[in-house]
Amino acid sequence: MLFKESLISAISSIRSNSIRSFLTSLAIIIGTAAVIAVIGIGSSAEKALEASIDDLGGRTLYVAPGQNRRGAVTKGIIPLDIKDAEALAKFKNHNWEISPTITRNRQVKLGNANINQRIGAYLPIHFDVRGYELELGRLFNEDDNLGRKRVVVVGSKIPSELKTGAKNLLNKEILIAGTSYKVIGILKEEGSTGWQNPDEELYIPLLTGAQRVFGTQNVDSINVGISNDVNVDEIMMSIEQILRAKHDIGPGQDNDFRISDYSQFSDLRRQATGIFTLLIAAIAGISLVVGGIGVMNIMLVSVTERTREIGLRKALGATHKAIMLQFIVEAVLLCVIGGLIGLAFGTFILWITATLFDWPFALPFGAMVGSITFSALVGLFFGIWPARKAAKLDPATSLRYE
């Protein structure tokens, strides 16, 4: 009953000073909104990132040519070639998928349509490694590769770039750098992964590309597909050993190639996002504490203003505890109401942002419960001093306070 009385008195006091109450809880509102928005946006962004990483399929290491340095002199780039890839493929100790690539832009023609497009030469397993799926026709196979056949699989946006439909394009001959290639397959739409768009690429067998289109045995990079449960360091060590032997690199000399880990990159990105989120949330938390100081300030003013009321309540039999309760409930309520308004506001910001960036929208329940609890604790903590001040007032003098 006493608690209910305190609650009623708190609501009536907050309502009768509504503008002052709003301004007081503004810092709490902003703080809570910031916590909810930042943590929510952070986790939405992470989910979006995870979704795009899942698109890449398992885990891919990336081997690229590096610089050949002897002492301080750089002697240009020593390329990786198809034989390097074959050497890796022959090594059967690891269950890895070796996928070398050569990509260049070339003219592509069909009838009047003439576009400059990215042509990628790959082994047949490339589609597997990347998890690309077929919409129409077939993928090229090892026979096509070894026979250096003039066949091409195209990304989903290529038919429209060539001003035709997917069904029309299938089995048509198109000109790549002046030579005729048969379109044997069209891929499903994959979506951009950030650094390249697989939907706007044309895929030809590696050996076809090396011999007929690009006239080079040098590859741009070798993708090494591995499953998620293997020891990445061990794999990297094996790659290094094989390539160093192949390139005749003596002890003490630097590698002339680079091995990088895509997922390491996304781990870093995730870590950075996490740190950033934490930082902003901490700043927002500080804003909540500052808001608490504001609440304390106003509560102290309120205690002074209501000295006579406190005196009267004491004369009518309110104990120390009853007066404490009344003012603490008021401070906590002020903070919790601010927290709830901030919660609604922050959720709104989160929803707008997620919609704008096309990220998955999920309510950050942990942050919601956490920030409301924190607001209540702020109210409790900063309400104690004013409440004690009120409870300690002398009834006889407070009754005569003007």
Place this chain on the structure above:
Amino acid sequence: MIILKDIKKEFQLGQQKVKALKGINLEVDKNDFVSIMGPSGSGKTTLMNIVGCLDTPSSGNYYLNNQLVSELDEDSLARIRNKEIGFVFQSFHLLAKNSALDNVLLPMKYAGTDINEATERAKYILEQVGLSDRINHGPSELSGGQQQRVAIARALVNKPSILFADEPTGNLDSKTGDDVMNLFKELNEEGQTIILITHEEDIAKQSRRIINIKDGLIESDTKI
């Protein structure tokens, strides 16, 4: 019922020690109706604060219903104020945002009375003071006399041993003041002990006993 033995009260006012009460000896029996009179600065307010358990004496013993209250702690005094003493003030001291009913309910809330029982009793007592049609009105919607009657209802609702009235007619015109005094007389006839603080001779004369305070001492104590 009330026994004061050599009650002294000193205040520290800046560098100076002020002796507000210099040794008060007083007994008030059950069912008495006492007026305490005295010029301002005489110590009558300090005396009322002590007898009303709003303050404690510097020395001396105060027995209320055979209980030594001058040595009780804060919360015990709060309980005594709640159960044994009803206050009526010159400026009414109603909670401005609460209805008459809520104002009367307040002492019972602090007493922990069941809400249904409390509401029953509050309505009954508001009816007794003639405000049954005003129970949901706020103080701003009530006249001065009505506000003071709400305050009297609030003071009586926990059936206190003593009803304290500090200049209860001071803010009222003479007609409503008379009404309030008549209500007090009625209550006293029904057995309520009343202590009245006033500086008005006419008001004091309506009680049964007049005590004059001067310079912190009882100057005279007259039965009427």
